[in-house]
Amino acid sequence: MKVLEIKNVHKIYNSSEVKVHAVNGISLDFEKGEFAAIVGPSGSGKTTLLNMIGGLDSPTEGEILVDQTNLARLKSSKLIDFRMRNIGFVFQSYNLIPVLTAKENVEFIMSLQKWNKKDRDKRTFELLKAVGLEDRIESRPSKLSGGQQQRVAVARALASKPKFVLADEPTANLDSKSTETLLEIMELLNKEEGITFIFSTHDARVVKKARRVITVEDGKVISDERKN
């Protein structure tokens, strides 16, 4: 079952001096439960592609369908709502809300979606337990290590049971031990929850874990390898 279809997507930036073809005719499909990494050098178009997949940017040409819905056809307010319900984000610099506890950060999206308290608490605790932080639920981000914060971010991304999670360089600011822990957790959640994970990364450890590796260069897909 396809959760994401990218059809001949282009992104052209027209600055006053030069035209930049950041994404140049990429077509990809992602199935439910995939654990994929998009790799490529800086300036290859990975981040631009990820932004378009996440609905944070719109393609100049082409279509992006999430669960059969064309993102470009959604109005701004509907797009934000669609993102909230269907797409999870894990950022390089965690981006947790510093004034909220780990528990409150995870349940933030569920609160926006008006989940009742009982279901919210249950899901929050399950996720924090899954990421190994059940004893830190009342801690604020400033009291957590980088690795712990990123685990909270993963839990937050999964809170509303999205169709897929986009992780942009999630291990860039972590030490090797934290990276290892994080990747194991994400792999486990991928298998248990069946949620698709799509990484944008330079990290070889992430590439090693990924079951599909898409190489992008100059805005084009150079290779798309699935591991057994």
Added chain:
Amino acid sequence: MDMIWKTAWLNVWRNKVRSLVVIVSVSIGIFGGVFAVAVMNGAIEQRVDAALNDEIAHIHVNDPAFRDNYDIKLLVPHPQQVLGTVRETPGVESLTSRILLTGMANTAAKSAGVQILGIDPPEEKEVLQLYKTTIPGTGDFFGEDSRHYLAYIGHELAKELNIVRFQIDQEVLDSLAAKGVPGEVLKKLSPFSGQRFKSEKSFKKEVKAVLSIKEQHAFGAVIRGEAWTFRARSKMTLTFLDREGMQTGAVFRIAGIYDIKNSMYEMSQVLVKKEDLAELAGIGRNDYHQLIIRLDDLESTEEVSATLRAHLPGLEVLNWKELQPDLAMMTEMVQKFYAIFMVIILAALAFGIVNTMLMVVLERTKELGMLTAIGMNKKRVFNMIMLESVFLSLVGGVAGMIISQIVIGATARKGINFASYAEGLEAMGYPAHIYPAISTSFFITVTVLIILTGVLSSIYPALKALKLDPAEALRTE
């Protein structure tokens, strides 16, 4: 929505120093505004209370032409019938009748133009509380003294006619010593021993010349109090034109001096017994020029006035708002003035809040981008920033109002002494000792204005936040 509220509230305390600076500035602004309004309001309330309780009561009834020139012949026709009609009108608590003449008050020293009110003391006490302002030891006009040709005069008139004097003698110096006035001050005053001053003005001038400013502030009032003397058997002559237009008059003994801190009233209004004045003026004992009415409920003034006008078609019926339109203007317009005053203060404070919130949006560009990315729509982003701004304003506002309540509570009991401005204030009928007062409705108005300030201050910063592109915002360092 409650997560937005919680996040907004916690965000207020993210940068404690910055938030406290804004909160303190808002609270100082609110305190300043509310306290200033309380002082002004207290002064006005005291003025209105004094006017209604001591001077004019609530409604006057007289001949339509009487107030034009106070013609002695313009008596109220059918006086007993009118009395009965007024007494039976619902809302009327008490009433008294008066004779009013204009004349001169003379002593050996000076003379002054006055309005002579012929009153019935027991009835007058039911309507007005002027009798409560009698300076102790000056007489019992409203009490047991049943002699004829007694006069009750204002303190300012008493000073003007030298009935009240200021003098320093050994007895005064001993009293001052007993009251704790230091020896060095007494030494400075002792050259005046045996001296009787021509007027209060000359007394003040001479004492000021020998005492330092600090000594004047510390001991001025007690020195004035002890140096004040009243000649118990003082008399003055009242002269006026009688009903036939002939000059007449009599010598009146001063049987009381009132002090209502209204120089104009005190200088002009002399009260005597109605029977004495009627006899001298050639007016019938049951005749009168004016009815003074007290109502049981001030709020019913318009209603009762209308009823009396309907029942007394040939007479002029004026309520206190018509008798003293400046008071009515003060009480009605001043509420609007207070609101405008507070709006101006809050508008100034709003700029500080706008500045702070703009900094907040700038600092949290990345976070706002993240929130939009994970699904917080524009309305929620706007609400979060607006709530943060409202909370900031409210905390400062509530702190300011609590401080105001405490200070107003303390000063309302003791009052604030504006003795330096007493002369000017009392000339306008305002007290020099003001008891600040503020209504609950004013506090509610201020609270609403504070919330409005928070909301309006948030608009520009929130719009800035809404314009952020999430993808670009996330790239911010």
